[in-house]
Structures are given as structure tokens and as C-alpha cells.
Amino acid sequence: MASFDVIIIGGGPGGYVCAIRCAQLGLKTAVVEGREALGGTCLNVGCIPSKALLHATHALHEAEHNFAKMGLKGKSPSVDWPQMLAYKDEVIEGNTKGIEFLFKKNKITWLKGWGSIPAPGQVKVGDEVHEAKNIVIATGSEPSSLPGAEIDEKTVVTSTGALALSKIPKSLVVIGAGVIGLEMGSVYARLGAEVTVVEYLDAITPGMDAEVAKTFQRILSKQGLKFVLGAAVQGVTTKGGKAKVTYKLRKNDSEAVLDADCVLVATGRKPFTEGLGLEALGVEMEKRGQVKTHHFATTVKGLYAIGDAIVGPMLAHKAEDEGMALAEILAGKSGHVNYDVIPGVVYTTPEVASVGKTEEQLKEAGRAYKVGKFSFMGNGRAKAVFQSEGFVKILADKDTDRILGAHIIGPMAGDLIHEVCVAMEFGAAAQDLALTCHAHPTYSEAVREAALACGDGAIHA
Ligand code: NAI
Numbered sequence: 001m002a003s004f005d006v007i008i009i010g011g012g013p014g015g016y017v018c019a020i021r022c023a024q025l026g027l028k029t030a031v032v033e034g035r036e037a038l039g040g041t042c043l044n045v046g047c048i049p050s051k052a053l054l055h056a057t058h059a060l061h062e063a064e065h066n067f068a069k070m071g072l073k074g075k076s077p078s079v080d081w082p083q084m085l086a087y088k089d090e091v092i093e094g095n096t097k098g099i100e101f102l103f104k105k106n107k108i109t110w111l112k113g114w115g116s117i118p119a120p121g122q123v124k125v126g127d128e129v130h131e132a133k134n135i136v137i138a139t140g141s142e143p144s145s146l147p148g149a150e151i152d153e154k155t156v157v158t159s160t161g162a163l164a165l166s167k168i169p170k171s172l173v174v175i176g177a178g179v180i181g182l183e184m185g186s187v188y189a190r191l192g193a194e195v196t197v198v199e200y201l202d203a204i205t206p207g208m209d210a211e212v213a214k215t216f217q218r219i220l221s222k223q224g225l226k227f228v229l230g231a232a233v234q235g236v237t238t239k240g241g242k243a244k245v246t247y248k249l250r251k252n253d254s255e256a257v258l259d260a261d262c263v264l265v266a267t268g269r270k271p272f273t274e275g276l277g278l279e280a281l282g283v284e285m286e287k288r289g290q291v292k293t294h295h296f297a298t299t300v301k302g303l304y305a306i307g308d309a310i311v312g313p314m315l316a317h318k319a320e321d322e323g324m325a326l327a328e329i330l331a332g333k334s335g336h337v338n339y340d341v342i343p344g345v346v347y348t349t350p351e352v353a354s355v356g357k358t359e360e361q362l363k364e365a366g367r368a369y370k371v372g373k374f375s376f377m378g379n380g381r382a383k384a385v386f387q388s389e390g391f392v393k394i395l396a397d398k399d400t401d402r403i404l405g406a407h408i409i410g411p412m413a414g415d416l417i418h419e420v421c422v423a424m425e426f427g428a429a430a431q432d433l434a435l436t437c438h439a440h441p442t443y444s445e446a447v448r449e450a451a452l453a454c455g456d457g458a459i460h461a
């Protein structure tokens with residue numbers, strides 16, 4: 001038995017970041033992780049591997065569609081799928097080994113195995129029970145199931161199986177037009193699969209600014225993705241390695257069937273807290289399965305929770321911020337997360353990024369706002385790289401000019417959004433961005449132009 005100041009259960013972005021900060025602040029820290037590698041879903045079967053496949057297939061798309069235009073002639077590359085998967089695995093290993101190195105550097109103990117909490121202040125891993133002044137649940141989430149669809153991770157897959165298919169399917173049905181469905185749908189569409197996305201709601205990416213979502217759907221359709229919206233999937237059957245997806249159109253209850261080589265179920269994720277022993281401890285839970293917390297403290301003394309296991313957007317960076325804030329609190333400092341400024345990014349091409357309020361949210365709140373919009377058509381850099389589709393939209397308070405939200409669809413949107421995040425953290429007005437000199441030629445100029453459009457007008461529009 002060993003004793004620690006903090007034991008964190010889960011070595012994903014929430015857990016490992018919390019551990020590093022705890023160690024930096026002088027706390028004796030251990031992380032319990034049952035996977036072979038640190039990094040959780042994000043590094044092993046989520047954010048990182050999907051970005052590798054998005055990068056590789058984007059490069060293929062460039063070669064097929066844009067190389068000749070730039071005077072780069074010759075045969076387009078052919079796809080060596082096992083090599084692409086090996087590249088993805090190498091990227092994963094490089095990242096997970098990096099976390100292992102950081103653990104050694106910060107003298108964090110990795111308790112290998114799956115942890116449970118037999119009593120307050122105790123964590124059991126295998127046959128050993130360790131003691132901790134503070135225990136942190138950072139166990140993340142798992143794909144939620146879809147009634148009538150049995151996952152075998154071969155023909156009917158979650159995001160995990162979709163990252164390691166034995167071959168590229170000729171046809172792929174994606175259930176759910178959320179982030180996972182569209183990112184992985186893009187990967188396989190670029191690899192030549194016929195991709196059909198079936199979505200329950202009447203628009204893709206629920207919660208996203210409606211104007212952006214509409215443009216996004218139009219662009220993805222042009223890239224070959226097919227959409228069936230307003231359709232509730234009734235069930236998925238498989239036979240001989242093929243699948244049939246039955247759905248009902250909500251507007252008229254008519255039923256239809258789609259045949260596919262592979263079906264990706266991407267209908268959301270749910271908190272993963274099974275096997276921790278929370279019920280026996282009397283930990284209060286939310287209705288939707290998250291651990292109930294107040295400033296990360298659960299209803300049991302000395303037990304905390306962060307990340308996907310608690311309420312809020314299921315995003316790695318939200319978990320990381322919570323991990324850091326909690327570490328500060330455990331070290332006797334004040335930790336804080338500003339939930340009003342958490343960016344969200346979809347890593348398709350073009351990328352889609354947002355922060356703060358959408359127009360729909362502002363309307364619903366009855367808030368007077370103004371819109372500054374700028375199309376990438378007016379951005380020289382974007383035009384030079386065939387990425388002039390999309391726009392930047394900044395929403396600002398009508399009277400005070402304070403930035404309330406920003407929504408970007410276009411090149412490097414996932415990076416551009418942070419300029420607005422920083423501005424919002426400082427309580428900036430749109431004019432503050434508009435008066436900041438931006439280097440030319442950069443995509444960032446489009447952000448400045450949108451800010452200018454909140455005032456007297458953009459220059460290149
Ligand atoms: P999601 O919640 O983003 O989207 C699920 C979609 O499935 C919704 O549009 C929903 O209406 C639809 N749906 C649900 N049941 C359905 C049915 N029976 N028939 C048809 N459609 C149905 O969930 P997703 O994409 O699985 O992602 C899970 C979580 O992981 C999200 O919280 C997401 O933010 C996060 N994530 C974030 C990424 C990023 O930041 N780039 C990448 C991947 C995942």
C-alpha cells in the first residue's frame with residue numbers, strides 16, 4: 001500500500017493534465033490507468049488518431065483535386081491503407097509516450113490497472129489498496145448505444161472501430177451528423193467510400209450557429225457526402241459482413257432502408273463511471289449519468305470529478321482546464337474555468353470553429369446584438385490555396401460592442417478562433433480586434449475584417 005496526496009482515476013486529457021499540475025504544485029500524485037498507454041480516448045482512439053487520418057486524406061484530396069491546378073502534374077498517389085493505419089498508430093505512440101515521459105519528469109506514479117473506490121480515501125487497483133487525501137474521477141466517456149444496433153466494431157462500429165477498419169468500405173452509413181460522424185465521414189468520403197449521413201434532427205451539428213451549419217452541410221454535400229435529415233434510425237441488421245440500416249422519416253413516418261459495407265454509430269457519448277463503486281459510496285449523480293459536482297467536489301468528502309464524467313461539453317480541452325483548476329484548488333489556491341469561453345472545433349476541411357453564443361441563443365435570450373461577417377472570398381491567402389469558401393462571423397453587443405461569440409467556417413478555423421477567445425477573456429469589444437494590426441497575407445485578416453464589419457464596415461467586402 002502506498003499513500004498519496006492525490007490519486008486520479010483516468011489518464012486522459014483531464015486526468016493527466018490534473019496530475020501534472022498537482023505534481024508541479026508539490027502534491028504527491030498517482031494516476032490509475034488500465035489501458036496499455038496513457039492519454040485516454042483522446043490520444044488512443046479519438047482526437048489524435050482521427051486528426052492523423054484527416055491529415056492523410058486531406059493530402060490525398062489536394063493531390064487529386066488541386067495539384068494539377070498548381071502545375072504539379074503526374075499520377076495521384078494511390079492509397080496504401082495498412083500504411084495509413086500504421087502512420088496513425090505511430091502518431092498515437094509518439095503522443096502517448098510523450099505523456100509517459102512527462103509523468104517521469106514530474107515524478108507521477110502510474111498505477112497500472114482499473115481502479116475502484118472501496119471507501120472514501122482509498123483506491124483499489126488490482127489486489128492493492130492505496131490511500132489518498134484526495135481522489136479525482138477523470139474516467140471520461142464511452143460511445144452511447146443505439147437501440148436496435150449491435151456494435152461488433154467490424155461492420156457496425158463506433159468511432160473506435162472506425163479508426164481501424166480492416167479495409168476501406170465501398171459504402172458507409174453514418175448515424176448521427178455530430179462531430180464524430182462528420183469527421184470520420186469526411187475521411188472515408190475522401191478515400192472513395194459512398195458516405196450517407198442519417199441524422200434525427202433537421203440540421204447537422206446540433207447546437208452550432210444555424211447559418212454556419214447550413215453552409216457546412218452545403219460544402220460537405222459538394223464533397224460527396226449525402227445527408228438524410230429528420231430521420232430516426234430504427235435498427236441495423238448485419239449479414240455476411242454487410243449491413244442494412246432502417247430509418248423512418250419524421251415528417252411522414254415513411255420507412256426506408258440503406259445498404260452499407262459499414263455503419264458508424266455516432267449518436268453521442270455517455271459518462272463512463274462503471275465499476276468505480278460510486279453507488280455504494282453514495283455519490284450523487286445527475287439524471288443523465290454524470291457525477292454531480294460543485295466546483296468539482298462530489299457529494300462525498302475528498303472525492304472530486306472532472307471532464308466528460310461531469311456536466312458540460314464533452315471536449316478534451318474542457319477536461320484539461322478542469323484538471324488544472326482542480327489541481328490549483330487541491331493545492332490551496334483558487335482554480336477557475338470560464339465556461340463562457342470554451343471553443344469547439346470540427347476538423348473537417350474546411351474547419352468549423354465557434355466560441356461563445358450563437359445567434360439563436362442571443363435571440364432566445366432577447367439580447368440586442370450586431371453581426372460582423374466576412375467571407376474568405378475576400379481573403380487573398382485563402383484564395384491562393386483554394387480555400388475561399390466559408391466566412392467569419394462575430395457577434396457583438398449592440399450597445400457596448402463587447403464580443404459575445406464568434407463562428408468561423410474556413411481554413412484553419414480551429415486556430416483562428418483563439419484570437420477571439422483571448423479577446424473575449426479580456427472582455428474585448430469588436431473594435432479592439434478591428435484596431436489590432438494583422439499581418440498580411442494571413443487567414444487571421446478575415447477575423448479582423450469581421451470585427452471591422454461590426455463597426456463601420458470591412459475593407460475587402
Ligand atoms: P454528437 O452529440 O455531437 O452528435 C450526435 C448526433 O446523433 C446528433 O446530431 C443527434 O441528433 C444524432 N442522433 C442521435 N440519435 C439518432 C438516431 N437514432 N438516428 C439518427 N440520428 C441520431 O455526438 P458524437 O458526434 O457521437 O460525438 C460525441 C462527443 O464527442 C461530442 O460531445 C463531441 O463534442 C465529442 N467530440 C468532439 C470532437 C471535436 O471536438 N473535434 C471530435 C469527436 C468527438
